[in-house]
Amino acid sequence: MPAVILSRRLPRLDRNVGLALVLIVELVIISALVPGYFSLGGLFDASRQFAEAGLIALGMTLIIITGGVDLSVGSLLALVSVTIGFSYQAGLSLATAILAGVAVGALGGFFNGVMVTALGLHPLVVTLATFALYRGIAFAVSKANAVSNFPPWFAFFGEKTIAHLVPVQLVCFVLLAVGFSIVLGRTAFGRRLYAIGHNELTARFSGVNTAAVKIAVYTLTGCLVGLAGVIYTSRISSARANAGFGLELTVIAMVVLGGTKITGGSGTILGTVLGVLILSYLQDGLAFAGVRSDSGLIVTGAFLIVAVLLNERFRKEPR
Amino acid sequence: MAARASARKSRAIHFSVSRFTARPEAPSLIFLALLIVALSASTPEFATVANLRGVLEQVAVVSIVALAVNQVVLAGEIDVSTGSLVAVCSFIYGDVATAHGEAWLALLAALMTGAVVGSINGALATYGRVPSIIATIGMLFILRGIVLLTAGAQVINLSADSRLFGAGTNFGIPTSLIVLATMFIAMYALSEHSAFGRDVYAIGGNPRAARTVGLPIYRVRWLTFVLSGLSCGLAAAVLLGQIGQLQATAATGFELKVIAAIVLGGTRITGGRGSNASPVIGAVLVGVILNALTLNRVPGSYELLVLGALILGAVAFDGCRQRLLGRGR
Numbered sequence: 001m002p003a004v005i006l007s008r009r010l011p012r013l014d015r016n017v018g019l020a021l022v023l024i025v026e027l028v029i030i031s032a033l034v035p036g037y038f039s040l041g042g043l044f045d046a047s048r049q050f051a052e053a054g055l056i057a058l059g060m061t062l063i064i065i066t067g068g069v070d071l072s073v074g075s076l077l078a079l080v081s082v083t084i085g086f087s088y089q090a091g092l093s094l095a096t097a098i099l100a101g102v103a104v105g106a107l108g109g110f111f112n113g114v115m116v117t118a119l120g121l122h123p124l125v126v127t128l129a130t131f132a133l134y135r136g137i138a139f140a141v142s143k144a145n146a147v148s149n150f151p152p153w154f155a156f157f158g159e160k161t162i163a164h165l166v167p168v169q170l171v172c173f174v175l176l177a178v179g180f181s182i183v184l185g186r187t188a189f190g191r192r193l194y195a196i197g198h199n200e201l202t203a204r205f206s207g208v209n210t211a212a213v214k215i216a217v218y219t220l221t222g223c224l225v226g227l228a229g230v231i232y233t234s235r236i237s238s239a240r241a242n243a244g245f246g247l248e249l250t251v252i253a254m255v256v257l258g259g260t261k262i263t264g265g266s267g268t269i270l271g272t273v274l275g276v277l278i279l280s281y282l283q284d285g286l287a288f289a290g291v292r293s294d295s296g297l298i299v300t301g302a303f304l305i306v307a308v309l310l311n312e313r314f315r316k317e318p319r
Numbered sequence: 320m321a322a323r324a325s326a327r328k329s330r331a332i333h334f335s336v337s338r339f340t341a342r343p344e345a346p347s348l349i350f351l352a353l354l355i356v357a358l359s360a361s362t363p364e365f366a367t368v369a370n371l372r373g374v375l376e377q378v379a380v381v382s383i384v385a386l387a388v389n390q391v392v393l394a395g396e397i398d399v400s401t402g403s404l405v406a407v408c409s410f411i412y413g414d415v416a417t418a419h420g421e422a423w424l425a426l427l428a429a430l431m432t433g434a435v436v437g438s439i440n441g442a443l444a445t446y447g448r449v450p451s452i453i454a455t456i457g458m459l460f461i462l463r464g465i466v467l468l469t470a471g472a473q474v475i476n477l478s479a480d481s482r483l484f485g486a487g488t489n490f491g492i493p494t495s496l497i498v499l500a501t502m503f504i505a506m507y508a509l510s511e512h513s514a515f516g517r518d519v520y521a522i523g524g525n526p527r528a529a530r531t532v533g534l535p536i537y538r539v540r541w542l543t544f545v546l547s548g549l550s551c552g553l554a555a556a557v558l559l560g561q562i563g564q565l566q567a568t569a570a571t572g573f574e575l576k577v578i579a580a581i582v583l584g585g586t587r588i589t590g591g592r593g594s595n596a597s598p599v600i601g602a603v604l605v606g607v608i609l610n611a612l613t614l615n616r617v618p619g620s621y622e623l624l625v626l627g628a629l630i631l632g633a634v635a636f637d638g639c640r641q642r643l644l645g646r647g648r
């Protein structure tokens with residue numbers, strides 16, 4: 001019996017250990033090939049780039065575990081950024097503008113969740129529509145202009161470091177990752193997400209309020225997009241409607257790379273964090289080596305497809 | 320006698336009306352008719368021959384691809400890689416046409432490129448078990464990345480001879496509309512008069528039942544993706560013929576217009592229900608709405624907003640209708 005339990009537990013352990021090994025090998029190879037890349041400061045500095053995608057990936061993990069997906073996160077980030085910039089320009093205090101931005105993020109996620117549950121539509125379809133809608137609103141509001149005259153203190157979220165080493169957004173990401181990991185692995189709410197992803201009908205008949213849970217995860221992801229939008233706007237100190245273009249792809253690639261099953265029912269936060277690190281340091285290494293940024297699109301797209309392909313190939317249980 | 324005949328006649332009319340309203344494209348066709356009447360009354364520039372012809376020509380490229388992607392959607396999958404694939408095929412077409420000066424050779428090259436990418440998409444989505452939206456989004460970005468990397472700031476200008484498939488007229492009809500009509504007839508024949516066409520509906524309507532009766536689900540779905548790729552090759556030839564020059568950002572966001580046309584036309588996004596008229600009617604609807612915005616001097620930055628709202632409205636409408644009528648499955 002213990003052998004059975006052990007062999008059941010092994011695959012998940014294997015996967016995350018495997019991902020960690022991939023990450024280490026990747027860093028070693030990049031450091032060997034690109035002189036001057038490897039330094040503690042450099043590694044921490046790279047986290048400025050990926051904290052936003054990483055934060056959203058935490059929420060996306062929950063959504064994908066329930067069998068859903070959210071394609072609108074990149075567009076919603078643009079809408080959040082434009083909300084912050086243009087409500088500040090319109091005369092709101094910056095603190096209020098930031099709150100308004102986060103609220104817009106939460107509202108956008110809530111709307112996705114309601115459309116998915118109330119109309120019984122597939123999340124891919126709903127969020128493909130809001131993918132166009134949210135960025136469309138951002139373009140309409142901003143009239144394709146940018147706002148970049150923020151006061152200096154706004155740089156705190158995206159530019160400041162703690163002890164001259166750790167970026168503020170990395171601290172934020174780590175704290176939230178630990179929090180999400182506990183919620184997903186140690187609470188009834190987390191168990192309900194897996195139950196819905198495995199078999200929604202069974203979950204509903206077992207007394208889970210599936211609609212409420214799903215609306216909650218979409219809204220939660222919307223909040224994270226709001227937070228990421230604040231960090232993004234602060235980091236590049238500009239609010240513009242083309243922000244976060246293609247971000248949804250990066251985020252989904254990170255999540256599935258981390259071993260979350262794209263059709264729902266299994267996945268871990270630790271896996272997602274490893275997925276975030278692997279993809280981000282690869283892109284960072286390429287950028288450091290001077291490869292054109294357009295190749296980032298190819299790398300992310302290829303990683304997304306290959307990760308899902310391998311996940312589905314090597315999954316033991318029948319689909 | 321006469322009374323009975325007229326009763327029979329009115330029943331026949333009633334029957335054909337209810338047959339029409341049961342068709343998937345009926346709501347969008349009615350909406351389109353009302354919209355055209357309203358626009359003709361409110362905007363004097365709308366109902367001119369030149370404007371309507373312009374709308375139809377603009378719609379042609381989207382319709383060509385939407386007709387093929389419609390089959391993908393009917394079979395229960397989705398293809399959102401078309402924007403980048405049209406761009407890739409356009410560059411292949413442009414390169415071959417400028418190098419050899421043979422428009423038909425260029426078309427063949429574009430079609431083959433489309434077919435190869437389409438078959439990769441299809442293989443990933445079926446035999447590779449990657450959900451089609453993930454596979455084709457990945458492909459959308461990979462192909463756009465390749466175009467941006469290889470073409471960069473390069474701009475291709477096409478000679479008049481190479482613009483065979485999009486510019487000019489034959490028998491007084493714009494060439495692009497002739498290509499579209501040919502595509503429509505081909506898709507109609509394939510969909511309504513071949514075993515493949517029936518299989519597509521059967522698989523999209525109920526995959527489990529289709530599997531039980533032994534239909535080759537993977538092969539049929541794979542073929543719809545190949546079809547979608549081929550249509551991108553054809554659309555590239557028409558698009559380049561129309562605009563005559565090409566940049567690396569060509570056809571960005573095109574895939575959204577295609578999906579919008581299909582769902583607005585009344586094809587169910589989860590498959591199994593729809594028609595060949597749906598994507599064309601949907602594309603015309605999108606074209607007319609965007610044209611109305613332009614004529615009324617709404618800034619171009621609203622285009623994406625309108626497109627998103629239209630897709631959302633269409634799928635929400637279908638969701639409500641299914642819920643009210645009781646679900647089909």
